[in-house]
Amino acid sequence: MPSPHFGAHFLTWLEASPLGAFTRSLGVWSYGVINLVHILGITLLFGSILILDLRMLGAWRQIPLGVLSRPTTRMAQIGFVLALCSGLPMISVKSTDYIGNPFLLIKFPAIALALLNVWLVHRTQAWQAHRTRALMPSENRRLKIGAALSLIFWLTAIAAGRMIGYW
Amino acid sequence: MTLPKSLMPRAAFAAALIATPAYAHHGWGGQEEKVTDMTGTVVQGVSMAGPHATLKIKVNGEVWDITLAPPARAARSGLKEGLIPIGDTVTVRGNRSTEPGRHEMKTIYVRHGKDEFHVYPDRE
Numbered sequence: 001m002p003s004p005h006f007g008a009h010f011l012t013w014l015e016a017s018p019l020g021a022f023t024r025s026l027g028v029w030s031y032g033v034i035n036l037v038h039i040l041g042i043t044l045l046f047g048s049i050l051i052l053d054l055r056m057l058g059a060w061r062q063i064p065l066g067v068l069s070r071p072t073t074r075m076a077q078i079g080f081v082l083a084l085c086s087g088l089p090m091i092s093v094k095s096t097d098y099i100g101n102p103f104l105l106i107k108f109p110a111i112a113l114a115l116l117n118v119w120l121v122h123r124t125q126a127w128q129a130h131r132t133r134a135l136m137p138s139e140n141r142r143l144k145i146g147a148a149l150s151l152i153f154w155l156t157a158i159a160a161g162r163m164i165g166y167w
Numbered sequence: 168m169t170l171p172k173s174l175m176p177r178a179a180f181a182a183a184l185i186a187t188p189a190y191a192h193h194g195w196g197g198q199e200e201k202v203t204d205m206t207g208t209v210v211q212g213v214s215m216a217g218p219h220a221t222l223k224i225k226v227n228g229e230v231w232d233i234t235l236a237p238p239a240r241a242a243r244s245g246l247k248e249g250l251i252p253i254g255d256t257v258t259v260r261g262n263r264s265t266e267p268g269r270h271e272m273k274t275i276y277v278r279h280g281k282d283e284f285h286v287y288p289d290r291e
Contacts, residue, residue, distance in 0.1 A: 023216065024214070024216035024217075025216075026216075027215075027238075028215050028237075028238035028239040028241075028242045029238070029239055030216070031216065031217055031218055031237075031238065032237070032239070035218075093216045093217045094214075094216065094217045094221075097217075165218065
């Protein structure tokens with residue numbers, strides 16, 4: 001029986017859900033292929049975010065932030081959707097195996113904080129103005145804080161995610 | 168780094184020679200070094216989903232998680248979902264978890280009646 005653990009009900013429900021049953025029925029290579037999509041999603045997400053965050057932290061100043069921010073943000077969005085759409089079926093295969101796995105409790109809050117940070121950065125005056133005018137030092141500082149937090153949260157999520165299988 | 172084309176097969180062969188013994192002798196992290204045989208009753212049939220194929224058996228009143236190879240490899244040993252009915256007796260050989268109270272075995276070999284499944288022949 002599942003031991004009491006945060007999310008145990010959800011994981012039990014997810015395993016029994018039509019998504020879990022469907023993913024389990026896809027054949028012996030399915031998990032490997034879904035895992036591949038998950039990794040491609042994460043590399044796309046983190047690769048793009050890394051470049052954007054390092055630029056906001058002061059690297060490659062010769063490239064205007066407004067030029068870099070559009071493609072990196074778009075690629076990161078695509079990567080996130082790929083990771084989400086592969087991650088859900090992957091965890092649904094044997095969700096109850098993850099009950100009691102502490103890395104889940106690090107990974108998903110880290111993703112939530114990362115997304116909250118994205119939302120907050122996009123709301124700042126600095127972000128909303130960066131494509132149309134040069135930023136003031138205080139605005140650059142705000143973006144630097146956002147970029148540093150972004151790297152911390154995403155790296156935590158990725159590291160905890162990688163460790164799930166080794167618990 | 169470039170190698171003359173004629174040397175490539177030899178280089179690959181040499182690399183394989185070096186790599187094989189290391190793979191064959193290395194244990195599974197978190198598992199006992201020793202290989203154990205257990206006989207029990209199937210309580211949950213072979214599942215070919217997930218990173219590894221799995222099976223659950225009951226041995227002396229305790230349910231054991233039997234972790235098999237990745238699904239494609241388990242399939243190559245002849246295992247299939249539904250092949251071993253629930254309630255049948257099977258013998259498994261493998262390395263048990265070193266964690267106290269964790270009933271889990273990484274499995275090298277499964278026998279069901281006359282059928283033998285050599286999941287990891289190179290570990291036998």
